[in-house]
Amino acid sequence: xxxxxxxxxxxxxxxxxxxxxxxxxxxxxxxxxxxxxxxxxxxxxxxxxxxxxxxxxxxxxxxxxxxxxxxxxxxxxxxxxxxxxxxxxxxxxxxxxxxxxxxxxxxxxxxxxxxxxxxxxxxxxxxxxxxxxxxxxxxxxxxxxxxxxxxxxxxxxxxxxxxxxxxxxxxxxxxxxxxxxxxxxxxxxxxxxxxxxxxxxxxxxxxxxxxxxxxxxxxxxxxxxxxxxxxxxxxxxxxxxxxxxxxxxxxxxxxxxxxxxxxxxxxxxxxxxxxxxxxxxxxxxxxxxxxxxxxxxxxxxxxxxxxxxxxxxxxxxxxxxxxxxxxxxxxxxxxxx
Numbered sequence: 001x002x003x004x005x006x007x008x009x010x011x012x013x014x015x016x017x018x019x020x021x022x023x024x025x026x027x028x029x030x031x032x033x034x035x036x037x038x039x040x041x042x043x044x045x046x047x048x049x050x051x052x053x054x055x056x057x058x059x060x061x062x063x064x065x066x067x068x069x070x071x072x073x074x075x076x077x078x079x080x081x082x083x084x085x086x087x088x089x090x091x092x093x094x095x096x097x098x099x100x101x102x103x104x105x106x107x108x109x110x111x112x113x114x115x116x117x118x119x120x121x122x123x124x125x126x127x128x129x130x131x132x133x134x135x136x137x138x139x140x141x142x143x144x145x146x147x148x149x150x151x152x153x154x155x156x157x158x159x160x161x162x163x164x165x166x167x168x169x170x171x172x173x174x175x176x177x178x179x180x181x182x183x184x185x186x187x188x189x190x191x192x193x194x195x196x197x198x199x200x201x202x203x204x205x206x207x208x209x210x211x212x213x214x215x216x217x218x219x220x221x222x223x224x225x226x227x228x229x230x231x232x233x234x235x236x237x238x239x240x241x242x243x244x245x246x247x248x249x250x251x252x253x254x255x256x257x258x259x260x261x262x263x264x265x266x267x268x269x270x271x272x273x274x275x276x277x278x279x280x281x282x283x284x285x286x287x288x289x290x291x292x293x294x295x296x297x298x299x300x301x302x303x304x305x306x307x308x309x310x311x312x313x314x315x316x317x318x319x320x321x322x323x324x325x326x327x328x329x330x331x332x333x334x335x336x337x
Contacts, residue, residue, distance in 0.1 A: 007145040008136055010250065011208045013047060014226045016137060019130035020044075034103050039122045041098055042112055045072070046139055048091040050146035050164045053116060053139035061111040067096055074165065083165050152250065202294075202304045203260065205231055205253045209245055221245060221334060223253060227299025232274040233332035243336045252335045257306035259331035262293045264315055266322045273326040277303065281321045286312045293317060295325045 008016065020043050024036040045056045055074040059065070064073040070087045072095075087095070098104055104111060120139070127137035135141065143164065150160045207225035219240045223231040231253050235245075245251065255275075263269050268276045279297040291312035293305045303325040317323055 006136060006138075006141045007148050008132070008141070009145075009208060009248070010149055010206075011224055011226060012132060012136070013142075013145060013149070015130050015228070016127060016132060017044070017047065018228075019126045023126060023129070030103060034107070037098070037101070037104065038107065038111060038114060039119060041094065042114060042119055043123065043126075043142075044091055044094050045112065046142045047146060048088045049074075049085045050143045050150070050160075051085070052143065052165070053119065055165070056112055057114060057116065057119070059112045060109055061095075061099070062109045065095055067092060067099070083162070085163055202302050203255045203257060205229065205301060207231065207251070207253070209247050209249045209251060212240070212246060214240065219245075220329065223251065225253075225299075225301075227297065227301055229277060229297070229299070229301070230275075231332060232329040233334050234329040235334055239334070243334065245334070245336075249336075254333045254335060255303070255327050255331055256333075257292065257304045259327050260303050260305040261326050262295060262305040262307070262315065262317070263324045263326075264317055264321065265324065268324050268326070271326055272328065274329040275332065276324060276326040277301075278322065278324050279303070281317050281319050281323050283319060284312060284317055293323070295323050297325075 020040040024033070024040040027033040027036055042053075042056055045051060045059070046053065049056075049072065051074050058075060059072065064075075066072075067087075070092055071084050072087055073082050073084050075082050098111060107113075123137040123139065123142075124134035127134045147160050147164055150163070155163075205223070205225040205227075207223040207229075209221055210224050211220075211222040213220040213222075214237060216237075218234050218236055221233045221235060221240070223233070225231055233253060235243075239245075243249075243251070261271075261273065266278055268278070277295070277297050279295040281293060282296040282302065283292075283294040285292045285294075286309050289309055291307055291309045293307065293312065293315065295303045295305070297303065305325060
C-alpha cells in the first residue's frame with residue numbers, strides 16, 4: 001500500500017462501527033434516536049459496500065434494496081447506469097432490522113435520504129469520539145478502506161473496482177476481465193469468508209498484529225482482535241518467517257478447547273496465563289467422563305473449555321453465570337488467511 005493513502009484497517013473500522021452503535025443507542029428522544037439510527041445506517045452501507053456518499057443518500061430503500069436476493073442497487077447521478085452490489089451478512093441484518101423498526105416507519109423509501117453536510121459532520125464526530133483522526137471517517141476514506149480490505153481478503157483488483165463502481169480500471173488490471181457471473185461468484189466467496197471471520201466461531205479470534213518480539217528461537221506475537229481483545233502467542237521463528245508476520249499483518253488465532261481454563265466469577269484469578277477474558281457462561285455440557293463449558297465474551301466470541309466431568313461439577317457453573325476463560329501464550333496457534 002503506498003504511503004500517505006488514508007484508510008482504516010479492519011480493526012479500526014470495527015472500532016468506528018462500535019462508536020456509531022453506542023451513539024445511536026444513547027438518545028432517549030424518539031426523533032433524535034431515529035436520526036442517529038439513519039446516520040449509522042448510511043455509515044454501515046458505505047463501510048460494507050464502498051459506495052459513494054451521494055449514491056447511498058440516493059437509495060430508495062423500498063425499490064433499491066432486495067433482502068431476498070441479498071443485493072443493493074446504486075444509480076450514478078450523472079447517467080442511467082445502475083450497479084448491483086451483494087450485501088454482507090452483517091449489513092443485510094442491519095437493513096432488515098431497520099425495515100422492521102417502527103420508529104423508522106415514517107421514512108420508508110427515503111430512509112437514507114439525509115443532508116450530505118450533516119452526515120459528514122456526524123461521521124467526523126464519531127471518529128473523534130473513538131480516538132481516530134476525524135478525516136479518517138471521511139466517506140472517501142471509508143470507501144478506500146473497504147477497497148483495501150476486500151483486496152487484502154483476496155478479491156481481485158478488477159472485481160473490487162466493479163463493486164465500487166470505478167469506471168476506468170488501472171492499466172495493469174485492464175489485461176484481465178471477469179464475466180458478471182465470475183464477479184458475483186468471487187464477491188460471494190469473499191463476503192462468506194469475511195462473515196466467518198467476524199462471526200462467533202468457537203475458540204477463534206481474527207485481528208491485527210500490533211507487536212512482535214523476536215528471540216533467538218521463538219517470538220512473542222501480540223494481536224488486537226476485532227472485538228478489542230489483546231491476545232498473545234508464542235511461535236517459532238520459523239513460523240514467524242513462513243507466515244510473514246509483522247506489525248499490521250491480519251491473522252486468525254485459534255485455541256484448542258483442552259487448553260482453555262475456566263474459573264467462576266468476574267475477578268480474574270492469580271495466573272501466569274497471558275490471555276484472560278471475562279464473559280458469560282452460555283452453555284454447560286456434562287457427559288459420563290468429560291464435559292464442556294462455553295463462555296461468550298462481550299463481542300460475541302465464544303470460548304469452549306473441554307474438561308473432565310468432575311471439574312464441570314466442581315465449578316458449579318450454569319448458563320448466565322459470569323466466568324473467566326484463560327490460556328497461556330503457547331496455546332494460541334496463528335493462521336494466515
